[in-house]
Amino acid sequence: MAVFTGAGVAIITPFHADGSINYDKLAELIDYHCEKKTDAIIICGTTGESATMSREEHRQCIRFTVEQAKGRIPVIAGTGSNCTRNAVEASVEAVKDGADGLLVVTPYYNKATQQGLEAHYSAIAKEAKAPVIMYNVPSRTGCNIAPETVAKIVKESEYVVGIKEASGNISQVAKIMQLTDGNIDLYSGNDDQIVPLLSLGAKGVISVLSNVAPDETHDICELFWKGQVEESCALQLRALPLIDQLFSEVNPIPVKKAVSLLGMEAGPLRLPLTEISAENEKKLVQAMKEFGLRVC
Numbered sequence: 001m002a003v004f005t006g007a008g009v010a011i012i013t014p015f016h017a018d019g020s021i022n023y024d025k026l027a028e029l030i031d032y033h034c035e036k037k038t039d040a041i042i043i044c045g046t047t048g049e050s051a052t053m054s055r056e057e058h059r060q061c062i063r064f065t066v067e068q069a070k071g072r073i074p075v076i077a078g079t080g081s082n083c084t085r086n087a088v089e090a091s092v093e094a095v096k097d098g099a100d101g102l103l104v105v106t107p108y109y110n111k112a113t114q115q116g117l118e119a120h121y122s123a124i125a126k127e128a129k130a131p132v133i134m135y136n137v138p139s140r141t142g143c144n145i146a147p148e149t150v151a152k153i154v155k156e157s158e159y160v161v162g163i164k165e166a167s168g169n170i171s172q173v174a175k176i177m178q179l180t181d182g183n184i185d186l187y188s189g190n191d192d193q194i195v196p197l198l199s200l201g202a203k204g205v206i207s208v209l210s211n212v213a214p215d216e217t218h219d220i221c222e223l224f225w226k227g228q229v230e231e232s233c234a235l236q237l238r239a240l241p242l243i244d245q246l247f248s249e250v251n252p253i254p255v256k257k258a259v260s261l262l263g264m265e266a267g268p269l270r271l272p273l274t275e276i277s278a279e280n281e282k283k284l285v286q287a288m289k290e291f292g293l294r295v296c
Contacts, residue, residue, distance in 0.1 A: 002162070002185040002203045003101035003131045004074045006039030007217040009210035010047040012256050013061065015267035021057060022267055027068050029264060033210075034072040037218035041065060042103055042206055045078040046140065047252040052270040059093050066098035079128075080105030080135060084120050091128035101131040103164060103206070108141035114149045118156075125159035133162040133206075137189060147172055151179035164189040164206045170196055177201050191217070191243045195236045198224045208246055209239060212258045212293060238291070245287040248280045258284060263296040 011033070014025035033041055043065040044050040044058055053061065062077045069075050077094035079102050081087040091102050104124055106112070112120060125132050134153070138144040144167060153160050165173050166189025177186065177200050188197040188205040197205075198221060210217040216235060223232035246254045250273065257276045259266040261284070269275065276284070288295050 003076060003133070004040035004204065006204045006221045007037070007210050007214065008040035008042050008074075008076065008187070008204065008206045009033055009038050009214060010042045010045045010206050010208055011065075012211055012252055012259055012266055013044075013048040013050075013053075014259075014265065015270065017268065019268065019270055021061060022265075023064055025265055025267070026061075026064065029259075030065060030068040032264065033214060034069060036214040037222075038073060038210055038214045039204065039218060040074040040076055040100075041069060042076045042078060045103060045135075045206075046105075046137075047208055047211070047255060048078065049252065049270055049273070050078050052273075055090075058090065059097065062094050062099060063097040074100040076101040076103050076133065078103045078105070078135075079124075080107075082107040082110050084123050087120070088124050088127045091124050091130070091132075095128050095130040099130070101133060101161075102128060103133050103135050105135040105137065106141050106143040106145060108143065111141070111143040114146055117143075117145055117149055118153055121153050121160050122157055125157045129159060131162070132157075132160045133164055133185065133187065134160065135164045135166070135189070137164075137166040139166075139168075147175035147179050150176050150184070154180055154184050161185050162187060162203070165197065166190055168193070170200075173197060174200055191246070192236075192240055194220050195224060195229075195233050198232070208251055208255050209243055211255050212246075212262060212288070213239065213242070213291065216291075242287045242291045242293075245280070245284040248283065249276055254280065254284055257281060258288060261285060261288065261295045262293065 077099035162185030
């Protein structure tokens with residue numbers, strides 16, 4: 001059984017003005033998503049600025065999210081690292097702290113061969129003994145998991161159950177589903193490709209859009225599965241202008257601004273990320289309004 005189906009939010013991490021984690025605001029965001037149609041919370045991912053968190057902050061953030069969610073919806077912890085040892089340790093800690101699953105990005109900077117990727121995920125799964133969703137985002141990591149490698153890893157490890165595919169390569173995604181006979185929990189990693197991946201058998205999306213439009217992102221998936229494909233596609237297309245603006249600058253710069261514009265104060269970004277430009281903020285506000293969101 002999949003860790004979740006539908007729209008999981010790649011949740012932002014709110015900060016105080018001094019850059020420390022604002023746990024009061026994080027609690028509000030967690031409650032907000034538990035009360036909306038959000039199907040899972042993915043904490044400490046790219047959108048959560050995990051790359052700038054200390055080891056202590058990372059673990060505390062995951063533990064806090066599990067405690068605040070109180071089992072209302074699944075919590076998936078981002079525990080990836082370009083150091084396998086660190087990824088193993090973070091994964092084991094997250095499972096001890098109650099995470100329902102793990103999102104593990106491919107090694108970045110030092111990258112890895114396909115053989116290295118097999119060894120990396122095998123080591124994490126062996127120690128963590130919890131559902132692992134691989135995260136393939138070559139544009140950020142410079143490392144692509146080949147479909148053949150995905151199929152081999154899933155076949156050989158009972159705990160590696162899924163993949164968040166953000167390569168943007170639909171042909172590659174189709175090959176993954178063909179080589180695994182569909183026996184993999186596929187999630188779209190791109191909000192503009194939810195419906196195309198659902199058509200290939202995806203379980204849903206791990207979404208940036210869900211931070212500001214959780215109900216609609218869920219509905220794209222739900223409508224599709226109910227056989228209302230035309231309506232699902234129409235909602236996907238209606239969301240495209242907003243999705244475009246949420247990625248007008250590197251994620252999560254625009255989405256943190258969007259969350260604050262909805263009245264849920266997200267706080268500043270941590271360097272090296274900087275605030276959204278005035279021009280892109282204006283376009284973001286317009287896209288939000290046109291989508292029907294109430295901007296404060």
